[in-house]
Amino acid sequence: MSSESMSQMTVGLLLLILLSVLTIGMLLTLVLVRYVDRRRALAKKGTGGPDGEAGIRAVTYQPLFDSPSRWIAIRSGNPVAAQTVLGLHNAKPCSWGEGLNMLTDHTLFISPPIDGWLLVVGHGLPDPSDDVDECYRFILRLSRELGHVQFFSINRAVDHHAWVKAEGNRVIRAYAWAGETLWNQGRMTSAEAEVGMKCYGYGEARDPALIGGEVQHSNADKVTFLAARWSFDPTNIDEQRISAAQGIAGNLIHFKQH
Numbered sequence: 001m002s003s004e005s006m007s008q009m010t011v012g013l014l015l016l017i018l019l020s021v022l023t024i025g026m027l028l029t030l031v032l033v034r035y036v037d038r039r040r041a042l043a044k045k046g047t048g049g050p051d052g053e054a055g056i057r058a059v060t061y062q063p064l065f066d067s068p069s070r071w072i073a074i075r076s077g078n079p080v081a082a083q084t085v086l087g088l089h090n091a092k093p094c095s096w097g098e099g100l101n102m103l104t105d106h107t108l109f110i111s112p113p114i115d116g117w118l119l120v121v122g123h124g125l126p127d128p129s130d131d132v133d134e135c136y137r138f139i140l141r142l143s144r145e146l147g148h149v150q151f152f153s154i155n156r157a158v159d160h161h162a163w164v165k166a167e168g169n170r171v172i173r174a175y176a177w178a179g180e181t182l183w184n185q186g187r188m189t190s191a192e193a194e195v196g197m198k199c200y201g202y203g204e205a206r207d208p209a210l211i212g213g214e215v216q217h218s219n220a221d222k223v224t225f226l227a228a229r230w231s232f233d234p235t236n237i238d239e240q241r242i243s244a245a246q247g248i249a250g251n252l253i254h255f256k257q258h
Contacts, residue, residue, distance in 0.1 A: 069123065069154060070121070070122075070123070070152065070153045071119060071120060071121045071125070071234055072125065072139075072149060072152075073120075073149070073152075073230070074117065074120065074147075074149050075231070076118050078113075080248070082248075083110055083248045085146055086250075088248070089250055089251040089253050090251050091248050091249065091250030091251075092248070092249060093247070094109075095244075095247070099248075102249045103123065103249075104123070104124075106124045106251050106252055107249060108121070108122035108124050108125070108249070108252050109122055110247050111247045112246060112247045114232070114237065114242055119234060119237070122252070124252040125153075127153065128153055128162040128183060129153075129160045129162075129176075129178035135162075135164075136171070136174075140171065141169075142166070143166035143168060143170070144168065147167060148166075148167045149164075150163070150166075150231050152227050154223050154224075158178075159217050160178040160179075161176070161220045161223050162177070162182075163223060164183075172186055173186035173187070173189055174186060175192075177200075181204065191226055198219060
């Protein structure tokens with residue numbers, strides 16, 4: 001075979017290889033384009049694919065608010081019942097955004113049901129560091145009328161914190177700290193142990209310097225973790241989890257007596 005023939009064969013092989021590479025590249029590009037188009041379509045619909053594949057959320061995670069200073073979780077789907085027991089004055093239906101914007105020192109917002117729970121939030125809720133007995137009576141009456149009730153309080157400026165679980169006019173577990181232990185009732189729950197809460201008995205380690213300020217700071221930081229295990233973490237409520245149903249906002253003048 002002449003050198004000219006060999007050169008022609010070499011060129012032909014190279015052209016064939018190049019054509020094969022281009023063909024494969026075009027096929028891969030087509031597959032990639034179709035895949036991207038399909039993912040975009042799923043994102044717009046917000047639904048899964050034919051094989052149950054979860055669609056991409058079209059809206060990114062956006063929490064409604066940072067951690068509130070105090071809140072109540074009620075296992076209920078009836079905001080009106082909660083409003084009646086709380087005895088809110090000038091109560092009116094409102095959306096999440098309207099309710100949160102209306103909060104003042106005397107206004108509470110009762111959310112519409114979310115995953116089987118109601119959220120009650122507002123500065124008008126009793127502060128255990130001001131009057132732990134008032135807080136006790138408040139929670140006990142709520143639980144008597146509404147069933148399962150949980151209360152959480154955080155003051156990050158001074159690391160005061162509290163958490164309470166009550167049901168049927170009975171406190172199952174409660175702990176409140178404000179420079180000293182104000183309330184320690186019931187046995188520590190497994191959820192408290194799992195998140196690493198440290199609780200002291202009455203009269204134990206009154207001076208924060210004796211126990212290390214880091215302990216109380218850590219407790220305050222973990223209250224939302226405990227809430228997530230007991231019911232829900234309010235800082236994880238975003239616009240994708242809430243419904244269009246309305247909640248109720250009103251003034252807490254006094255707690256309804258029975």
